[in-house]
Amino acid sequence: MTYCVGLYLREGLVMLSDTRTNAGVDNISTFGKMQVEEVPGERVLAMLSAGNLAITQTVWNHLQEGVWVGGEKLTLRTVPSMFRAAQLVGQAVREVFAADGPALSAQGVSFDISLMLGGQIAGGPSRLFLIYSAGNFIEATIDTPFLQIGEHKYGKPILDRALEYGTPIADGVKLVLVSMDSTLRSNLTVGLPIDLLIYRTDSLEVGLRRRLTEDDPYFRMVRERWSAALREAYLRLPPPDWLPA
Amino acid sequence: MTYCVGLYLREGLVMLSDTRTNAGVDNISTFGKMQVEEVPGERVLAMLSAGNLAITQTVWNHLQEGVWVGGEKLTLRTVPSMFRAAQLVGQAVREVFAADGPALSAQGVSFDISLMLGGQIAGGPSRLFLIYSAGNFIEATIDTPFLQIGEHKYGKPILDRALEYGTPIADGVKLVLVSMDSTLRSNLTVGLPIDLLIYRTDSLEVGLRRRLTEDDPYFRMVRERWSAALREAYLRLPPPDWLPA
Numbered sequence: 429m430t431y432c433v434g435l436y437l438r439e440g441l442v443m444l445s446d447t448r449t450n451a452g453v454d455n456i457s458t459f460g461k462m463q464v465e466e467v468p469g470e471r472v473l474a475m476l477s478a479g480n481l482a483i484t485q486t487v488w489n490h491l492q493e494g495v496w497v498g499g500e501k502l503t504l505r506t507v508p509s510m511f512r513a514a515q516l517v518g519q520a521v522r523e524v525f526a527a528d529g530p531a532l533s534a535q536g537v538s539f540d541i542s543l544m545l546g547g548q549i550a551g552g553p554s555r556l557f558l559i560y561s562a563g564n565f566i567e568a569t570i571d572t573p574f575l576q577i578g579e580h581k582y583g584k585p586i587l588d589r590a591l592e593y594g595t596p597i598a599d600g601v602k603l604v605l606v607s608m609d610s611t612l613r614s615n616l617t618v619g620l621p622i623d624l625l626i627y628r629t630d631s632l633e634v635g636l637r638r639r640l641t642e643d644d645p646y647f648r649m650v651r652e653r654w655s656a657a658l659r660e661a662y663l664r665l666p667p668p669d670w671l672p673a
Numbered sequence: 674m675t676y677c678v679g680l681y682l683r684e685g686l687v688m689l690s691d692t693r694t695n696a697g698v699d700n701i702s703t704f705g706k707m708q709v710e711e712v713p714g715e716r717v718l719a720m721l722s723a724g725n726l727a728i729t730q731t732v733w734n735h736l737q738e739g740v741w742v743g744g745e746k747l748t749l750r751t752v753p754s755m756f757r758a759a760q761l762v763g764q765a766v767r768e769v770f771a772a773d774g775p776a777l778s779a780q781g782v783s784f785d786i787s788l789m790l791g792g793q794i795a796g797g798p799s800r801l802f803l804i805y806s807a808g809n810f811i812e813a814t815i816d817t818p819f820l821q822i823g824e825h826k827y828g829k830p831i832l833d834r835a836l837e838y839g840t841p842i843a844d845g846v847k848l849v850l851v852s853m854d855s856t857l858r859s860n861l862t863v864g865l866p867i868d869l870l871i872y873r874t875d876s877l878e879v880g881l882r883r884r885l886t887e888d889d890p891y892f893r894m895v896r897e898r899w900s901a902a903l904r905e906a907y908l909r910l911p912p913p914d915w916l917p918a
Contacts, residue, residue: 582826602913613833636917662899670881
């Protein structure tokens with residue numbers, strides 16, 4: 429399983445992914461699920477992936493080698509806009525489905541993936557997309573400034589409650605770490621370390637890319653303080669007045 | 674969809690269920706999912722249900738009319754122990770499966786339910802069970818003092834973090850309300866009003882049974898204060914020291 433979350437904020441993008449993959453509970457490995465293409469001053473694109481690792485790795489390889497679209501072969505380094513980049517990822521997914529789908533189906537393996545693509549290409553705005561296994565996609569907006577893929581439910585309530593498009597990046601980082609922590613605690617198939625990327629709107633370079641391990645002092649502090657704050661918060665709630673003694 | 678949660682605490686049991694059912698997004702109704710049998714001084718049993726409503730209502734009717742087990746017809750009012758009560762519920766589930774399973778299957782409807790049974794019968798301890806659609810069941814223990822059925826993920830992190838067997842009932846009530854609130858906010862197919870039952874160990878009578886609507890002042894206060902407390906808690910976290918300005 430996987431948990432990846434992306435924030436679409438006025439100040440920029442925050443993207444976070446875990447690194448655990450599992451083929452059954454007794455075959456657990458660490459694989460990065462964040463891929464980044466950066467041409468400083470010109471473009472930054474980051475892709476997060478969830479689902480069947482053989483499929484998502486193959487999709488990424490197609491994107492590296494180039495995908496034929498309308499008579500030209502494009503990569504994430506040459507595609508002219510973020511919209512076209514999302515289409516390109518979708519096209520790569522469809523190519524993998526065409527090539528591997530029948531064999532997977534014959535083995536009873538579903539073609540089950542989802543991808544997130546965020547970034548900015550010079551001349552256009554910063555954007556964040558979620559690409560489905562059919563190659564179609566949706567985009568984060570001001571109304572719903574976050575997207576999630578994989579095991580998304582445990583980490584959703586805090587985002588539903590606290591996140592807005594105007595949330596500063598520094599606060600967004602705290603929120604995705606809390607969201608990830610809730611998921612890590614409740615689902616063992618989502619695991620540390622985690623990969624964080626920050627992109628500031630119009631910077632056209634990666635703002636920060638950092639792998640956080642179990643020993644990261646900041647992440648540890650967030651986990652401990654958050655648990656303590658929740659316990660404190662519920663203890664501070666008065667008991668119901670209708671509760672019999 | 675449904676969300677039901679039960680706490681198994683030293684002081685007693687806390688059980689909470691929502692009331693929303695849906696057959697598609699355009700057919701939404703309110704049905705109680707909490708059934709209670711009480712013989713004051715002798716027994717209290719409460720059953721919560723999730724999944725196909727036609728199945729769970731039929732199971733409850735079987736339990737009311739009596740289920741044949743080992744040559745005798747038993748109901749939740751006559752069964753001699755909580756373990757036997759859980760078996761009886763499982764047996765009722767299997768009878769409904771035997772009667773309705775083939776016809777449901779022919780229509781492509783899965784036999785998909787889960788039930789929670791909590792309570793105490795004089796002479797035995799207070800216990801809390803989760804009964805699956807195969808009629809088998811598990812029991813809450815001191816190590817994991819809560820059970821959930823239905824849409825359980827949104828409301829699990831707070832329980833994972835804060836709940837212990839020794840948590841007082843008054844605090845348990847706050848926790849299940851917070852857990853329900855997280856679920857209500859994130860999944861529209863879980864809906865108000867909600868039904869709460871409290872049972873105090875060895876009292877052998879229902880401690881409290883209360884329906885909480887959207888207008889309930891206490892539940893409103895919990896929802897508002899909890900959201901405010903979460904926002905405050907994350908804002909109080911210091912920003913990462915590795916974050917570039």
